[in-house]
Amino acid sequence: MARLTMDLRYAWRQLRQSPGFALMAVLMLALGIGATTTIFSIVEGVLLRPLPFPEPGRLMMLGDVLEGSNCAFCSQPRVTATDVRNYMRDSHSFTHLGGYQEVAYELSGNGEPLAIDAARMSGETFAALGTQPLLGRVFTQAEDDQNAPLAVLSYGLWQTRFHGDAGVLGKKILLARKPYTVIGVMPRDFAFPLIQGRLDQSQLWVPMSPEPWEFAAGSAASWRMRMVGRLAPGVTPEQAQQDAERVAQATMRDYPAFMSSLRIRAVVKPLREDTVNGARPLLRTLFFAVVVVQLIACANLAGLLLVRSIGRRREIAVRMALGARAGALLRQAVVESMLLSLAGGVLGLMLAWMALRVGVSLLPETLPRLQEIGLDWQVAIFALAVAVLTGFVCGLAPAFAAIRTSVNETLKQGGRTGTAGGGHTRLRTILVVGEIAVAMVLLTASGLLLRSFEKMREVDPGFQPDHTLAALYVLPLMHYATQDGIDRFNDQLLEQLRALPAVKAVGISSMLPSAGNSIGVSVIPDGYVSAKSEGLHMVAPSMVLGDPFAALGIRMLRGRAFTDADKAGAPLVAIVNHKFAEHYWPGQDPVGKRIRRGMPETVSPWMTVVGEVDDVKLGAADDKTMEQFYQPATQLVASEGALASAGELDADDGWIVVRSAVPPRQMEDALRSVVQRIDPQLPLYQMQALQDVVAESEAPRRFNTTLITSFALAALLLSVLGIYSVIAFSVAARRQELAIRVALGCRRTRILRLVLTSGLKVALAGCALGVLGAAAASQLLRSFLFGVSPFDPLVLGLSALGMLSVAFLASALPAKRAALVDPLLAVRSE
Numbered sequence: 001m002a003r004l005t006m007d008l009r010y011a012w013r014q015l016r017q018s019p020g021f022a023l024m025a026v027l028m029l030a031l032g033i034g035a036t037t038t039i040f041s042i043v044e045g046v047l048l049r050p051l052p053f054p055e056p057g058r059l060m061m062l063g064d065v066l067e068g069s070n071c072a073f074c075s076q077p078r079v080t081a082t083d084v085r086n087y088m089r090d091s092h093s094f095t096h097l098g099g100y101q102e103v104a105y106e107l108s109g110n111g112e113p114l115a116i117d118a119a120r121m122s123g124e125t126f127a128a129l130g131t132q133p134l135l136g137r138v139f140t141q142a143e144d145d146q147n148a149p150l151a152v153l154s155y156g157l158w159q160t161r162f163h164g165d166a167g168v169l170g171k172k173i174l175l176a177r178k179p180y181t182v183i184g185v186m187p188r189d190f191a192f193p194l195i196q197g198r199l200d201q202s203q204l205w206v207p208m209s210p211e212p213w214e215f216a217a218g219s220a221a222s223w224r225m226r227m228v229g230r231l232a233p234g235v236t237p238e239q240a241q242q243d244a245e246r247v248a249q250a251t252m253r254d255y256p257a258f259m260s261s262l263r264i265r266a267v268v269k270p271l272r273e274d275t276v277n278g279a280r281p282l283l284r285t286l287f288f289a290v291v292v293v294q295l296i297a298c299a300n301l302a303g304l305l306l307v308r309s310i311g312r313r314r315e316i317a318v319r320m321a322l323g324a325r326a327g328a329l330l331r332q333a334v335v336e337s338m339l340l341s342l343a344g345g346v347l348g349l350m351l352a353w354m355a356l357r358v359g360v361s362l363l364p365e366t367l368p369r370l371q372e373i374g375l376d377w378q379v380a381i382f383a384l385a386v387a388v389l390t391g392f393v394c395g396l397a398p399a400f401a402a403i404r405t406s407v408n409e410t411l412k413q414g415g416r417t418g419t420a421g422g423g424h425t426r427l428r429t430i431l432v433v434g435e436i437a438v439a440m441v442l443l444t445a446s447g448l449l450l451r452s453f454e455k456m457r458e459v460d461p462g463f464q465p466d467h468t469l470a471a472l473y474v475l476p477l478m479h480y481a482t483q484d485g486i487d488r489f490n491d492q493l494l495e496q497l498r499a500l501p502a503v504k505a506v507g508i509s510s511m512l513p514s515a516g517n518s519i520g521v522s523v524i525p526d527g528y529v530s531a532k533s534e535g536l537h538m539v540a541p542s543m544v545l546g547d548p549f550a551a552l553g554i555r556m557l558r559g560r561a562f563t564d565a566d567k568a569g570a571p572l573v574a575i576v577n578h579k580f581a582e583h584y585w586p587g588q589d590p591v592g593k594r595i596r597r598g599m600p601e602t603v604s605p606w607m608t609v610v611g612e613v614d615d616v617k618l619g620a621a622d623d624k625t626m627e628q629f630y631q632p633a634t635q636l637v638a639s640e641g642a643l644a645s646a647g648e649l650d651a652d653d654g655w656i657v658v659r660s661a662v663p664p665r666q667m668e669d670a671l672r673s674v675v676q677r678i679d680p681q682l683p684l685y686q687m688q689a690l691q692d693v694v695a696e697s698e699a700p701r702r703f704n705t706t707l708i709t710s711f712a713l714a715a716l717l718l719s720v721l722g723i724y725s726v727i728a729f730s731v732a733a734r735r736q737e738l739a740i741r742v743a744l745g746c747r748r749t750r751i752l753r754l755v756l757t758s759g760l761k762v763a764l765a766g767c768a769l770g771v772l773g774a775a776a777a778s779q780l781l782r783s784f785l786f787g788v789s790p791f792d793p794l795v796l797g798l799s800a801l802g803m804l805s806v807a808f809l810a811s812a813l814p815a816k817r818a819a820l821v822d823p824l825l826a827v828r829s830e
Helices: 002-017 018-046 079-090 125-131 141-145 153-160 217-221 238-254 271-311 313-321 325-360 377-403 407-413 422-458 483-496 546-551 578-584 637-648 664-680 691-734 735-743 748-786 794-819 823-828
Strands: 059-067 094-108 115-123 150-155 172-175 180-183 205-206 226-231 263-270 468-475 503-509 521-525 537-545 558-559 572-579 594-597 607-613 626-633 653-660 685-689
Touching: 002 018, 002 325, 018 271, 018 377, 018 558, 018 691, 059 238, 059 271, 079 226, 079 238, 094 125, 094 468, 115 125, 125 141, 141 172, 141 407, 141 748, 150 153, 172 546, 238 263, 271 377, 271 748, 313 685, 325 377, 325 407, 325 748, 377 748, 422 691, 422 748, 422 794, 468 637, 468 664, 483 503, 483 537, 483 653, 483 664, 503 546, 537 546, 546 653, 572 578, 572 637, 578 607, 578 626, 653 664, 685 691, 691 735, 691 748, 735 748, 735 823, 748 794
Parallel strands: 115 205, 150 180, 537 626, 572 607
Antiparallel strands: 059 226, 059 263, 094 115, 094 172, 094 226, 150 205, 172 180, 468 653, 468 685, 503 537, 503 653, 521 537, 521 594, 558 607, 572 626, 594 607
């Protein structure tokens, strides 16, 4: 212990004598460790931290996947109300198993009406999760079966809406203007469903209590719910999978007509995996990028310590001549390195804390569990462990180089540098070549993502988002129980919005472009003969009112838009998109063709196609374009049975879209005023400019690109410092040689070229290795690219050119100093 204390004091004195060296080393390490700790905090919060439930490893997600369908939106496991009933009744692998569905409600009865996110849940779902309420109780499965109007509040809603009043239990609230009794409040950290795709969490839970129509045979076409269960003791996930598959097969036998063209496959997997699985590729890529930055920072520290050991070569030789042991010198060098790295680790931890305070709000909403990201003791231990490991590893190379110093040769040289540091310089050059190589990998990745992002931005979304405001409304069935009441509200809404002076067009649609809220229904195109392997024809439907095509800027390619004549009682009509028309009637005019909803065995009315519109991106621009058709909501009653089977947005809710001559933000108050004049209690959900909706759909790819580019720039900066330091040291070590060259008549331009060439050689070697590294890392990036090859020659070429350019600039200052060396002063120093 006494020796360690003495080594620490000696290292501290040495560092105080070289404040510039110490400051640069600590800052470089702080940058690397801070970035690494920040990303590890995200990885730990999203991927590594257990779910906030008792025994989370036994929680399983259960759902169905449709096989034999071309449905792009049916790959995510979902279930129907019928499935929920069947799985709960017939499966034997779970102690508790229940269903749930995210919904939106109008909350009133205690203050101003409020639009909230909520969830319908089976009574067994709370039992499966195992979290006890903070106040009161949760509802039971028996109460769910009895359609009991009960509600459980989240901690946040309890605090903001009810001011933390413990007397809230037993009070009545109105949800969609239907009275519910508050029976419980959940703890602060309870969040379910663990929604991926937005930051909002459910603020309230009510019994699922499915409506009779949700159990209809046709409703099997709509997968809108999910299930979660707790495995019974001794049951493995594989056994639960087999059990669920048995129930799925029985369900298929109950609906032979519906299942003639497809198959249900049950999926059972851990809830944690289902929650975080989509985030894994992004977080792996980010962790890879930050490790690269940390490696460059380590290489720079090792290089700085090498330079320092060369400068102290004579001191070390004297100490060895006086009897200092190699082990003591090695220990002192490692202690000095670890002192620097611990200082960098503490500063890096502070930088990570600040980055997380600011940066969590900038993370894409597709990352789940964002609210759990932060610095905790595990992250702090990780940061300090990285600092200790960095100090130990980076101190070894210069320490071994120091103890290998030749005492006789060094003392003979006196104060001359000569070539005694040649071995050190080679090692330092190797480190810089490695820095350039890994920086080249990040720079190439950044270039690929940037080009991919630009390719995505060039995609035509099929609509014009500028000057368009969108807002979602939901009419409560307690107040709008008849179709006449719904029609009156919609007619007044459209009429009053059209009367506003700045409004150019207004419409209502059950789907909003770029919002990603698409569903799928099966259709039968008249005259189309399906191949046996083709399965169901799943398309995205949209019910519309007013003039949504003009409001959204969707181009009409053929035929006509809907008119006031397309109402209940009139012949059923539809408009299809270009992809739909090309698939089922290639090379033909779709106007006059017929389609109907449902299965081949289903009896449903035909709709005549009256128009064809351009393809519209329902999600992000890089998502697959879906086949779509549009139908007037005024004809909803005429095809009510088909709509029930679709499970889509009904005529009592939809997206209001307003195109105006002024910026969308200036229309928000006017839109609210119109809605409140018609129904003072009705709130609007998710009001935003359509351009913001598009920006949100691009947010994950923008985030990937921005963060990788930031790491690439950090790696580039560290590499520039590395190149500069190795060239500057080389020039300093050869100062006498260069002075003699000048004294013997060598032109200064040749000296300049000599130094620049040495810097470019290092850069070329690093770039060559970097290209190989980029090729090796291409598989990691493949899933993030759109319209760009991982081996894009333009990106590789520009990345190499960029690295060579910064290498040239980093070498220019030392080269200029070398060219201006004074031969007399240099020779006199001999």
